[in-house]
Amino acid sequence: MPQTAPTRTAQSCPQCPIRHSAVCSLCGPSELAELDAIKTYQTFQAGDVIAWAGEPQTIVGSVVSGVATLSRTLADGRRQMVGLLLPSDFIGRSRTQVAPYDVTAATEVTLCTFRKRAFDEMLDRTMHIERRLLQMTLDELDAAREWMLLLGRKTAREKIASLLVIVARRDAALHRREVGNGVSFRLPLTREAMADYLGLTIETVSRQISALRKAGVVEMHGTRDVTIPDFGRLLDESGDDADGGIVS
Amino acid sequence: MPQTAPTRTAQSCPQCPIRHSAVCSLCGPSELAELDAIKTYQTFQAGDVIAWAGEPQTIVGSVVSGVATLSRTLADGRRQMVGLLLPSDFIGRSRTQVAPYDVTAATEVTLCTFRKRAFDEMLDRTMHIERRLLQMTLDELDAAREWMLLLGRKTAREKIASLLVIVARRDAALHRREVGNGVSFRLPLTREAMADYLGLTIETVSRQISALRKAGVVEMHGTRDVTIPDFGRLLDESGDDADGGIVS
DNA sequence: CGTTCTCTTGACTCATCTCAAATCTGGTGG
DNA sequence: CCACCAGATTTGAGATGAGTCAAGAGAACG
Known part of the structure; x- marks a missing residue:
């Protein structure tokens, strides 16, 4: 697997395509400025692994464009995708160290990533990010359950x-x-x-x-x-x- | 399905068996008192339906004892369970009207239910409940994904x-x-x-x-x-x- | 234009489902 | 205490949908 280093670029929040649906969507101008100060854009090529299951978590952030997948693998190699990450979806867990899933770029993927420590601190100070994260997590949970119906019965x-x-x-x-x-x-x-x-x-x-x-x-x-x-x-x-x- | 009316009882929070793991676990004494004022205990018999998919949501609250299930049914009757609710798990969605799942008591189940309106207002005022709800939802999401691996590949x-x-x-x-x-x-x-x-x-x-x-x-x-x-x-x-x- | 990877198709196998019947269990009334 | 019943569980036999193995056809890429 030819793991290329991600490309880094910059872009400002107000004209961000996922401004109104991502984890930052409830934030006001001052919170947005705070986020702006701790963010970095990274672009991955199709096939690149963004994070390995069980490895220490290095990335938290939003998918800006492209499609990434979450998957788990059994000891003997059987593999099941457990999440599909589309623009505005959030990658990574705040306040924890290891991700239990492989995160892979299915197409070219650009992420808006945050410095983890600073992001966690912001979570503690403001309630807007956490609130949005809850909404998004509930939506993911509904999607996962719909998917369970598909896997189990279709x-x-x-x-x-x-x-x-x-x-x-x-x-x-x-x-x-x-x-x-x-x-x-x-x-x-x-x-x-x-x-x-x-x-x-x-x-x-x-x-x-x-x-x-x-x-x-x-x-x-x-x-x-x-x-x-x-x-x-x-x-x-x-x-x-x-x-x-x-x-x- | 002999739907018996749920039994209502009372109990105080400090000696509640799920005090330290439920949605209220991050709450301090004053918040706990607020919750205490809007709660009602309800007990359902094994087999009782607690909520129907698609019906207006009437219940939000925690499982105190017993086991309840979340399930979805396809038009032709195929049925897939999509969640298992154990003591301290939360039932219902704040800020929405309809639940997309059937909730059924698998054993005798006692719930600590809250008046929905009052609960939603509390969510807006304090961050402790919302924070705990996010933790719990992330755990549910992990469980759902583990379950997807089971359904798809085992x-x-x-x-x-x-x-x-x-x-x-x-x-x-x-x-x-x-x-x-x-x-x-x-x-x-x-x-x-x-x-x-x-x-x-x-x-x-x-x-x-x-x-x-x-x-x-x-x-x-x-x-x-x-x-x-x-x-x-x-x-x-x-x-x-x-x-x-x-x-x- | 090969080379290599992805995708399609065929033939066969096997795990799970379907349909059917037997057996067990717990509860009820005599 | 026992016989009986209804529902839950187990077991059997056969059908079938999806997997496995193997080969061939297309696409992508240098």
């Missing part, structure tokens, strides 16, 4: 369809569009990453994508670009409650 | 062994003992609840327990009481990193 085909729904929705949200018939997007994950995400093997992922393609549920252009001609059809395939169930 | 036999390890550890912690060879405990879950927890069918749960019994890994006395003659052996069967990996 078929391979439903898992693939569910993943496509998630990526389509996120992509639409990022571009401030509605998901609808004919949406196109690029998969930010390799087949292997998809398999790790869904608790499947690469071969099964590949077969189920082919099956959905043959059934006309998705159209593939090359191996990463997807078009969904009928989004409702994809939703049906995902196995989720058809009538929306809990609208979120 | 075999049925490993899943059963893992569950037994978890229950044995929790039971030992509750009685302030070490887990060791010869530990005994009672399973707080039916076979069906175990199946929902592990993403299996009850038949597979039953078969794997029988297999572990025949292999001498566990001894069963009746259907709920378990003895583990060799805890290390059970750990091996759980598939987790043998050398402890991340010691937590």
Whole structure:
């Protein structure tokens, strides 16, 4: 694994793309200035490991752009992704030393990182960061539980369809569009990453994508670009409650 | 489902069994008095539904004794447990209206519930409750992710062994003992609840327990009481990193 | 244009599920 | 105290979805 050193750059908070959804989103101007003083931007290449499970925690900060993954590995090499980190998501734990997960860049990833000590001290002084961190952690917990339902009870085909729904929705949200018939997007994950995400093997992922393609549920252009001609059809395939169930 | 009305009782905070681990554990005497004023104890019978997914949220509070479960159900009835609520765990979400999960009493459960409005106001005024809630939510997130690894990558036999390890550890912690060879405990879950927890069918749960019994890994006395003659052996069967990996 | 990696497809195996029946357990009323 | 019942659990036999192993087809890259 060719671990390249992260690139460091600078950028100011007010025009930050994640200003209104990241851990700093409840902060006022003075708190923002404090954060500004302790932050550094770092960019990682796709495939780079940002943090190893069990190693002392060196990084806390937000994903500014790109996709990173959290994963755990069993002694014999079986691997399960347990989190997907998208722009504005927070990496690392305040007030603890070791992360129990591998953090890996799935695409090129830029992070806004904070000096850990200074960040922890700010947490103690202000309640805005901590409050936002709680909201975000609760959202992560909901996502993790939705994911548990997928892992425990869905078929391979439903898992693939569910993943496509998630990526389509996120992509639409990022571009401030509605998901609808004919949406196109690029998969930010390799087949292997998809398999790790869904608790499947690469071969099964590949077969189920082919099956959905043959059934006309998705159209593939090359191996990463997807078009969904009928989004409702994809939703049906995902196995989720058809009538929306809990609208979120 | 014979839904009995919960029993209401009273108890004072200082001698509360979960005083030092619940959401109130960082609170000082004055905050504790405030909480005391807005709390009510409620007891539910095994099998009672404490909250339905999608219904307006009526309860926020802590589990004082007993075991409750969080679960989600797919349109066609497939069911996955997504959380196990033990004494001191917090039920409900502040500042939101609907819970996305069914909350069910697995055993007789006593809750220390708070008036929602008053509780939310307290959250805004003090930081101790919110801080503790963040710690607890992070712990829940870690547990959820560990669980995802189990659901996505472990075999049925490993899943059963893992569950037994978890229950044995929790039971030992509750009685302030070490887990060791010869530990005994009672399973707080039916076979069906175990199946929902592990993403299996009850038949597979039953078969794997029988297999572990025949292999001498566990001894069963009746259907709920378990003895583990060799805890290390059970750990091996759980598939987790043998050398402890991340010691937590 | 090879080389190398990723992805797809095929053939076969096996773990887990499904359907069905037998057995056990705890509770109830006689 | 015992017989009986309903629900929970165990066990069996067969079906099947996903994994494994192996090979071939595409893409990406120098």
